[in-house]
Amino acid sequence: MISHKIAQELGVKLAQVDAAITLLDGGDTVPFIARYRKELTGALDDQQLRLLSQRLVYLREIDARRAVILKNIDEQSSLSPQLKQAILATDNKTQLEDLYLPYKSKRRTKAQIAREALLDQLLDKIITQPHKSPSQLGQGFINPEKGFPNIEAVLEGTSAVLSDRICEHAELLQRLRSTLTEQAKLHATVIKGKEDDGAKFRDYFDYTEKLKLIPSHRMLAQLRGVNDGILKLKLLIPDEEHCQQLISRYLQLPRKGSGAEWLQHALANCWKTRLKSKLQKELIQHYKEISETEAIHVFSRNLSDLLLSAPAGPKVTLGLDPGLRTGVKTVVVDATGKLLAYATIYPHAPKNQWQASKETLYQLCQQHAVELISIGNGTGSRETEKLVSELLKEHSDIHAQKLITSEAGASVYSASELAAHEFPDLDVTIRGAVSIARRLQDPLAELVKIEPKAIGVGQYQHDVNQNQLSQQLETVIEDCVNAVGVDLNSASEALLTRVSGLNQTLSNNIVQYRNEIGRFTSRxxxxxxxxxxxxxxxxxxxxxxxSNGTQILDNSAVHPESYPLVKLIAQRSQRAVSQLIGDRELLAQLDPADFISDEHGRYTITDVLAELEKPGRDPRPEFKTANLRDDVETMADLQEGMKLEGTVTNVTNFGAFVDIGVHQDGLVHISQLADTFVKDPHKIVKPGQIVTVRVTEIDLKRKRIALSMKAEQ
Structure with missing residues (x-):
């Protein structure tokens, strides 16, 4: 049943899903299955496999919960064929719990006590005999020993029983949720006296929007306002009378007679005091979860783009972690990221050691033949960039390229256990400079050392379900690392841990083996x-x-189990394997069908031929940088109409944030991303992309910069 459901959702064949489930249950990883088990899964890609894996866990959890519910209801001798069928038919957790609600063990409520006094029978009498007075019908149910000493108490208890029937009617609840989803509006208002404290939420001080149409970022913004004690939220229901009529019809309540009048009054009271607030909480929570899922998806896409951003490559790099009073922490790392030298310079106030700082940088560049200069984009960044610019102008013998680099998460890494293990004798601030240098060389290798949530490419990442966020980001990192591949002889333990099939223990053992035995010469x-x-x-x-090992294929993405296939291809082509690699003309002439066997199918052969054409290809783009204007260092330097180059730092559903070098990212609203209509900003820009923008508005008080990428009219 689970396989059929997933196959239907993914729009793939049942056999593909069954094969994938078998592989996953056997301990195979998604990256491995996606790349090296295409014959079995019919070439399901990593995204399909991730979704399949998530749905498999969800549906198995439902199956387990369903079994518990069926057992509990059956033990109560209450499992009718109709109820059993309804429970077996649903694959929604909320609906499953709705069906179980009337049979669920609960504390002794007013309604439970009333049922023990047989007041549910009185309720049935009122419903079937609506022309009789409820007070008259209830006289025979007065029972002081049971807690119902008079008719008022009896009718109050009967009303509680009706309230339970309404609130535990699974089909009715689902219908009401659907009705409110279509009709309800979410209304936000500011809490009196919080106007100044909550200025950043002023767009929502008196804001109404149809619930089902609220974009995730606006929903999460309002919920943050509630959590911060600034806003109040409530549902506006245009036609509450319709909802009450719906309840009356589902319970088949009479409309005429004194009993009917009492029932309608009790129903209205239940709606007002219990059901309305219950549904409001459920719906707001439901749309909160939808918004969180979308926010996590946005974060995941941004993180993937950032991790797969272009590496500058293995070049000697000078890393600068800018600071004003505390100085600029300076390091040099070699082409592999190994720390060569470090110092602290004080070019800015209060010490103002400008010339001495330039001299220190010059000596470091000369001594280590520095090729790249990576400047962190924090406080003092543009001032430090000016220092480096002067250095390069005054010394033409330094052939280094300077770049501003995001330092998001560098402080988190520097204070981490991983950094302390890597640099036990270094001050945390120097460790941060090392991270700034290395992330320019290879963003992926360095950023995997940092808690993903600290990298700063999310949308309300602190407001969403943290377990779901962490799990999703872990899969993103795993997919990115395995898409690029890892150098076995230089990879850090943190990077190795993300490789398919490895964990922290195995990664640590690999590093220890490498340190004791020396570099690996073969896989x-x-x-x-x-x-x-x-x-x-x-x-x-x-x-x-x-690289440079005993087996040339070990420096490619060809799996060792396919080495015999490569040998066969080489033999039939009358070439050595080393001659086959990179021979595009020859490889293009080969027909995969000629090599199909019981061991290797068309998918594998096609992938192997593509890999032989460009062995070990890096899927990341070419390295580029933004040219920041020297005369624009702060928001005060900006003018409306200015055209600037910048780097996209974050993409959300409402636009993209761009670093233009003024310590405050500007926002290109979704309506300003292109001259045509844009539904998804991610299809226009991505983190790390270099863009040209025009300044359209500057709000110094709120520290907001509005930018546009549209052509000038």
Missing amino acids: SQLLNVPRLGPKAYEQSAAFLRV
Whole structure:
């Protein structure tokens, strides 16, 4: 049943889903299945497999919960064939709990006490005999010993029983939710006296929008306002009378007679005091969860784009972590990221050691043949960039390129256990400068060391479900790392941990083996690493690269299990394997069908031929940087109409934020991203992209900059 459901949702064949589930249950990872088990899954890609895996967990949880519910209701001798069918038919957790609600063990409520006094029978009498007075019908149910000493108490208890029937009617609840979803509006108002404290929420001080149409960012913004004690939220229901009529019809309540009048009054009281607030909380929570899911999706896309942004490459790099009073922390790392030298310079106030600082930088650049200068974009960034600009102008013998680099998360890394293990004798501020230098060389290798939520490319990331966010970001990192591949001889333990089939223990063992034995000369040596068995080797080997080793294919994405296939292709082409690699003309002439066998299918052969054409190809784009204007360093330097280059730092559903070098990112609203209508900003820009923008508005008080990428009219 689960397989059929997932196949239907994904729009794929049942056999594909069954194969994927078997592989996942057998311990295979998504990156491995997506790349090296295409024959079995019919080439399901990593996104399909991730969705399949998530739905598999969800539906299995429902199945487990369903079994518990069926058992509990059956033990109460209350499991009718109709109820059992309804429980088996649903694959929605909310609907499942709605069906279970009347049979769920609960504390002794007023309604439960009333049922023990047989007041549910009185309710049935009032419904079937509406022309009789409820007070008259209730006389026979007065029972002081049960807590109902008079007719007022009896009718109050009967009203509680009716309230329970209404609030535990699964089909009715679902219908009411659907009705309110279509009709209800969310209304936000400011709490009296909080106008000044909540100025950033002023757009929502008196704001109304149809609930089902609220974009995720506006929903989360209003909920943050509530959590901060600035806003109040409530649902506006245009036709509450319609909802009450709906309840009356579902319970088949009479419309005429004194009993009917009492029932309608009790129904209205239930709606007002219990059901309306219950549905309001549920609907707001439901749309909160939808908005959180969308926010997590946005964060995931941004993180993926950032991790896969262009690396500057293996070049000697000078890293500068700017500071004013505390000085500029300065490091030099070699082409592999190894720390060579470090210092602290004080070019800015109060010490103003401008010339001495330039001299220190010059000596470091000369001594280590620096090729790149990475300047963190925090406080003092533009002032430090001016220092470097003067240095490069005055010394033509320094052939280095300067760049402003995002330092988001550098302080988190520098204070982490990982950084302390890597640089136990370094001050945390120097560790931050190392991170700034390395992330220019290879963003992926460095950013995997940082808690993803600290990188700063999310949308309300602190307001969403943190477990779901962490799980989703972990999968993004895993997919990115395995899409690029990892150098087995230089990868850090943090990077190795993200490789398919490896964990922290195995990664630590690989690093220790490398330190004790020396560099790996082949992938097969991985089997000598303690606790790394055949399964871990199968899952990880093809994602690990060994350059200049004993097996040339070890520096490619060809899986070791396909090495015999490459050997066969080489033999039939009358070439050595080394001659086959990179020979595009020859490889283009080969027909995958000629090599199909029981061991290798068309998908695998096609992928192997593509990899032989460009072995170890890096899917990341070419390295580019923004040219920031020297005369624009703060918001005060901006003027409306200015055209500037900048780097996209974050993309949300309402637009994109761009770093134009003034310590405050500007916003290109979705309506200003292009001359045509834009539905999804991610289809226009992505984090790390260099864009040209025009300043359209500057709000110094609120620290807001409005930008546009549209052509001038």
